[in-house]
Amino acid sequence: xxxxxxxxxxxxxxxxxxxxxxxxxxxxxxxxxxxxxxxxxxxxxxxxxxxxxxxxxxxxxxxxxxxxxxxxxxxxxxxxxxxxxxxxxxxxxxxxxxxxxxxxxxxxxxxxxxxxxxxxxxxxxxxxxxxxxxxxxxxxxxxxxxxxxxxxxxxxxxxxxxxxxxxxxxxxxxxxxxxxxxxxxxxxxxxxxxxxxxxxxxxxxxxxxxxxxxxxxxxxxxxxxxxxxxxxxxxxxxxxxxxxxxxxxxxxxxxxxxxxxxxxxxxxxxxxxxxxxxxxxxxxxxxxxxxxxxxxxxxxxxxxxxxxxxxxxxxxxxxxxxxxxxxxxxxxxxxxxxxxxxxxxxxxxxx
Amino acid sequence: xxxxxxxxxxxxxxxxxxxxxxxxxxxxxxxxxxxxxxxxxxxxxxxxxxxxxxxxxxxxxxxxxxxxxxxxxxxxxxxxxxxxxxxxxxxxxxxxxxxxxxxxxxxxxxxxxxxxxxxxxxxxxxxxxxxxxxxxxxxxxxxxxxxxxxxxxxxxxxxxxxxxxxxxxxxxxxxxxxxxxxxxxxxxxxxxxxxxxxxxxxxxxxxxxxxxxxxxxxxxxxxxxxxxxxxxxxxxxxxxxxxxxxxxxxxxxxxxxxxxxxxxxxxxxxxxxxxxxxxxxxxxxxxxxxxxxxxxxxxxxxxxxxxxxxxxxxxxxxxxxxxxxxxxxxxxxxxxxxxxxxxxxxxxxxxxxxxxxxxxxxxxxxxxxxxxxxxxxxxxxxxxxxxxxxxxxxxxxxxxxxxxxxxxxxxxxxxxxxxxxxxxxxxxxxxxxxxxxxxxxxxxxxxxxxxxxxxxxxxxxxxxxxxxxxxxxxxxxxxxxxxxxxxxxxxxxxxxxxxxxxxxxxxxxxxxxxxxxxxxxxxxxxxxxxxxxxxxxxxxxxxxx
Numbered sequence: 001x002x003x004x005x006x007x008x009x010x011x012x013x014x015x016x017x018x019x020x021x022x023x024x025x026x027x028x029x030x031x032x033x034x035x036x037x038x039x040x041x042x043x044x045x046x047x048x049x050x051x052x053x054x055x056x057x058x059x060x061x062x063x064x065x066x067x068x069x070x071x072x073x074x075x076x077x078x079x080x081x082x083x084x085x086x087x088x089x090x091x092x093x094x095x096x097x098x099x100x101x102x103x104x105x106x107x108x109x110x111x112x113x114x115x116x117x118x119x120x121x122x123x124x125x126x127x128x129x130x131x132x133x134x135x136x137x138x139x140x141x142x143x144x145x146x147x148x149x150x151x152x153x154x155x156x157x158x159x160x161x162x163x164x165x166x167x168x169x170x171x172x173x174x175x176x177x178x179x180x181x182x183x184x185x186x187x188x189x190x191x192x193x194x195x196x197x198x199x200x201x202x203x204x205x206x207x208x209x210x211x212x213x214x215x216x217x218x219x220x221x222x223x224x225x226x227x228x229x230x231x232x233x234x235x236x237x238x239x240x241x242x243x244x245x246x247x248x249x250x251x252x253x254x255x256x257x258x259x260x261x262x263x264x265x266x267x268x269x270x271x272x273x274x275x276x277x278x279x280x281x282x283x284x285x286x287x288x289x290x291x292x293x294x295x296x297x298x299x300x301x302x303x304x305x306x307x308x309x310x311x312x313x314x315x316x317x318x319x320x321x322x323x324x325x326x327x328x329x330x331x332x333x334x335x336x337x338x339x340x341x342x343x344x345x346x347x348x349x350x351x
Numbered sequence: 352x353x354x355x356x357x358x359x360x361x362x363x364x365x366x367x368x369x370x371x372x373x374x375x376x377x378x379x380x381x382x383x384x385x386x387x388x389x390x391x392x393x394x395x396x397x398x399x400x401x402x403x404x405x406x407x408x409x410x411x412x413x414x415x416x417x418x419x420x421x422x423x424x425x426x427x428x429x430x431x432x433x434x435x436x437x438x439x440x441x442x443x444x445x446x447x448x449x450x451x452x453x454x455x456x457x458x459x460x461x462x463x464x465x466x467x468x469x470x471x472x473x474x475x476x477x478x479x480x481x482x483x484x485x486x487x488x489x490x491x492x493x494x495x496x497x498x499x500x501x502x503x504x505x506x507x508x509x510x511x512x513x514x515x516x517x518x519x520x521x522x523x524x525x526x527x528x529x530x531x532x533x534x535x536x537x538x539x540x541x542x543x544x545x546x547x548x549x550x551x552x553x554x555x556x557x558x559x560x561x562x563x564x565x566x567x568x569x570x571x572x573x574x575x576x577x578x579x580x581x582x583x584x585x586x587x588x589x590x591x592x593x594x595x596x597x598x599x600x601x602x603x604x605x606x607x608x609x610x611x612x613x614x615x616x617x618x619x620x621x622x623x624x625x626x627x628x629x630x631x632x633x634x635x636x637x638x639x640x641x642x643x644x645x646x647x648x649x650x651x652x653x654x655x656x657x658x659x660x661x662x663x664x665x666x667x668x669x670x671x672x673x674x675x676x677x678x679x680x681x682x683x684x685x686x687x688x689x690x691x692x693x694x695x696x697x698x699x700x701x702x703x704x705x706x707x708x709x710x711x712x713x714x715x716x717x718x719x720x721x722x723x724x725x726x727x728x729x730x731x732x733x734x735x736x737x738x739x740x741x742x743x744x745x746x747x748x749x750x751x752x753x754x755x756x757x758x759x760x761x762x763x764x765x766x767x768x769x770x771x772x773x774x775x776x777x778x779x780x781x782x783x784x785x786x787x788x789x790x791x792x793x794x795x796x797x798x799x800x801x802x803x804x805x806x807x808x809x810x811x812x813x814x815x816x817x818x819x820x821x822x823x824x825x826x827x828x829x830x831x832x833x834x835x836x837x838x839x840x841x842x843x844x845x846x847x848x849x850x851x852x853x854x855x856x857x858x859x860x861x862x863x864x865x866x867x868x869x870x871x872x873x874x875x876x877x878x879x880x881x882x883x884x885x886x887x888x889x890x891x892x893x894x895x896x
Contacts, residue, residue, distance in 0.1 A: 027883075028883055029830060029883060029886050029887070029890075030801075030830050030831055030834040030835075030881075030883065030886070031827075031831065032600060032601065032603070032831050032835075033600045033601075033827040033828055033831060034600060034601045035600060035601030035608065036600055036601070036828060075460055075461060080436075080457065080458065080460050081436060081457070089637055092637075092639075093463060095460060095461070095463075096461075096463045096464050096467075096635075096636060097636050097637065098636075099460075099461050099464045099636070100464050100467075100468075100632050100633060100635050100636020100637070101633060101636045101637075103464070103629075103632045103636075104629045104630065104631075104632035104633030104634075104635075104636060105629065105633070106629070107625045107626075107628045107629035107632060108625065108626055108629025108630065108633070109625075109629070110622065110625040110629075111622040111623060111624065111625030111626030111627075111628075111629055112622070112626065113622070114618045114619070114621055114622025114625065115618065115619055115622040115623065115626070117618055117622075118614070118615050118616075118618035118619045118622065119619075122614050122615050122618065123615070124610070124615075126601075126608050126609060126610065127391075127393050127608070127609070127610070127611060128393065128601070128606050128607070128608050129392070129393040129593065129606060129607045129608075130605065130606055131593055131604070131605050131606060131607060131722060133720065134496040134591075134592065134720060182551065185551040185552070185554060186550040186551040186552070186553065186554045186555050186559075186561075187550060187555050188547065188550065189546040189547060189549075189550045192555075192556055193539075193546060193556075207652075225652065227652075233444055234430075234444070236430075239558050239559075239650070239651055240555070240556045240557070240558065240559065242650065242651055242652045243532075243556070243557055243558065243651030243652070244556075246651070246652035275652055276651075276652075279536065279676065279689070279690070280532065280533045280535070280536025280537060280671070280690060281532045281533070281535060281536045281557070281651075282529055282532060282533070282654055282658075283651065283652045283653055283654045285653075285654050285656075286656070297654055297655070297656040297657070297658060297754070298529060298533065298654065298658050299671060299672045300672065300753065300754060300764055300768070301676070311676055313765055313768075314672075314676065314768075315671060315672060315673070315674050315675065315676045315689050315690075316676045316689070317676035317677060317678035317687060317689045317690075318676075318678055344536070345535075345536035345539050345540065345687070345690070346539070346540065346678055346685045346687040346690075347539040347540070347545050347546050347549075347685065347687065348539075348541070348542050348543055348544075348545050348546060348684055348685060348686075348687075349546060349683075349684065349685075350680075350684075350685040351680060351682075351683035351684055351685055
């Protein structure tokens with residue numbers, strides 16, 4: 001703020017003591033001075049300024065009309081698949097850009113015009129409305145209470161207890177039908193969450209090549225995703241099955257395997273683990289070959305594949321289930337049974 | 352009917368056609384009485400009052416664009432092979448939901464724009480509600496008589512979150528499918544009934560073939576229907592209670608000062624709808640949102656890195672990410688605390704802010720109506736609580752994006768997670784204390800300004816050589832505005848012994864209330880307003896500078 005803004009009487013020369021400011025009320029210097037007087041805008045005084053405002057508003061509305069014409073023209077002329085380069089956005093859909101910008105402009109200009117109109121040309125004199133208490137006057141309340149009591153008395157609900165009790169019973173029971181109707185939303189869980197498609201003798205099929213895996217296909221340090229043989233993408237229940245069957249296969253040096261059972265269930269250092277995170281079921285996809293850690297990209301649970309896939313960090317509650325594997329007579333990797341525990345997130349019946 | 356009346360009604364037939372239509376409507380709907388009360392209704396002006404408008408307008412935009420999208424979207428999980436115009440996905444198997452979303456994005460002209468407006472408007476809607484809710488909170492606008500409207504608004508925020516979640520899950524893309532899977536895992540963690548709930552929701556095992564259709568009816572009918580009702584109720588109450596206003600000259604608890612609805616607010620608020628819509632349309636023209644074609648169709652065995660929910664679900668994501676993986680096994684059952692505890696804290700975070708108005712009104716015991724807003728500094732404990740809550744929320748947002756923080760700032764994900772685990776408990780407390788100190792500091796500054804005036808920056812040399820800065824006295828308006836707020840006295844329990852010397856039983860709740868009241872309004876929690884005596888003493892000019 002520059003010194004020009006300071007009223008004359010507040011300048012040092014004028015000001016010998018505090019209290020030079022005139023207070024409305026000597027008794028209460030903090031009294032409400034009431035609404036400040038209305039100050040005129042330039043448009044209120046100068047008709048030329050008002051005309052300028054009017055032209056600005058009209059211009060904005062005209063821009064809006066033109067933008068709408070532009071929108072329709074873009075819709076008709078620009079092919080849906082045309083990609084255009086717009087700095088600094090890069091290559092984007094020309095139609096989307098044109099439609100969005102013209103629509104945006106058409107709408108924004110209406111809004112800007114209306115607001116400018118309201119701010120510069122409509123009266124800006126502040127008005128006052130009275131508030132009234134929300135709660136009713138005592139007489140109104142008394143009347144309502146009396147009416148209610150009268151109504152309650154006439155219904156005889158309080159006196160005829162049999163009616164009241166049976167009515168409450170009926171009203172309480174009738175929603176049960178609605179609840180019962182929800183039963184067929186789905187089948188009961190049974191033991192479905194405990195089993196997968198894996199069973200003894202099923203080959204491990206590479207997800208990428210759709211070919212059965214041989215031990216020689218699994219190189220040290222690589223991460224291979226596998227599914228059970230016979231499960232095809234076109235199958236109707238593919239999604240449900242792959243949500244439980246998906247495997248992660250890695251080859252470790254047998255000496256690196258710290259867990260005895262893991263070593264037993266592996267084949268030449270090749271181990272197969274469920275790909276479904278035991279936290280909330282995301283597929284685990286990140287493998288760090290030096291440490292043999294796998295990381296779930298959703299919530300960062302980290303498992304050590306060389307130590308029974310135990311959890312070493314993150315919110316998962318238990319190790320990834322391991323699938324026992326071996327090779328069949330033709331030298332293909334095969335399952336030696338189903339997982340011995342449920343795959344995926346834990347649940348109440350898991351135990 | 353007399354002939355006179357007949358003539359009169361014939362005369363009215365000659366009225367301008369607008370008036371005749373209005374007469375017709377008035378005879379059936381009583382619009383004149385309605386207009387009498389509302390046409391020139393006064394609305395106070397403050398920039399923060401438009402936050403709620405942003406929410407209302409984005410809600411309308413969402414409904415308009417959503418209806419358009421339903422014309423093309425197929426809420427079906429039937430597997431189809433894609434043969435549309437997006438080449439990279441041709442020949443892939445996907446659900447009809449996904450392929451129809453591709454169709455909207457690439458083959459329906461303007462479809463992508465409407466999809467993006469719909470999604471951007473949803474983000475704006477929730478962000479707007481969050482900020483609007485904070486505005487109402489920090490200014491104390493939730494006090495009597497507006498507590499019910501506070502709850503309406505809170506419900507809108509919560510339902511908005513779930514509408515958003517069910518909405519972005521509909522395209523059945525890889526990212527949203529992963530979110531749905533997370534939801535399934537969370538439901539499974541519920542003790543005793545978790546597996547049943549999950550099987551009933553998904554019509555069997557995850558993902559099944561039902562959830563898109565079920566989410567669809569929830570997303571387009573059930574939740575928006577409830578929300579529309581709440582929005583209407585919210586607005587009716589805003590009209591009925593009349594808007595709050597900040598303290599200022601001429602503004603009291605018994606009046607409302609501002610501009611009339613017709614014409615100023617019709618133009619301003621109506622125009623603002625177009626401004627909001629225009630900005631969202633322009634954003635949708637230049638900023639891609641939810642490019643489902645880049646993520647591909649959902650498969651339960653695939654995932655992308657950096658999987659993030661929309662921002663408003665981020666705090667729940669944070670809860671689930673930073674929770675240690677506790678699991679308790681007993682008698683053949685598993686209690687999945689590592690997932691179930693976050694699932695329970697999730698609503699608690701929200702409820703903490705929702706119940707606050709009722710706690711405050713219990714502590715103050717104030718039964719009066721409040722229409723004058725508080726400046727946040729003048730309610731230090733409330734402000735500190737609000738900031739602590741927001742800190743809590745944002746700490747959880749950091750937890751929800753821990754992978755992004757790690758990759759963008761080259762931090763260890765483990766240390767971020769540990770930071771969030773500790774900050775979850777510590778940060779709100781620190782924020783509370785710091786905010787309260789700042790509020791008290793600001794109160795002191797206000798007091799200084801009232802008593803000593805504004806620092807003018809003008810240095811004056813006194814005859815004996817001393818330099819002083821000239822303080823410019825405040826205007827009457829400013830004096831009033833800065834001293835208009837009320838200050839509560841801490842509630843006392845009162846004598847524990849009655850007049851006959853018999854000990855009175857003091858209820859535990861009474862003691863708690865007295866303690867809270869002291870924490871709220873005790874010496875440590877507010878700076879006494881300048882009194883008239885103080886002011887006169889200082890301004891009388893005796894030996895002061």
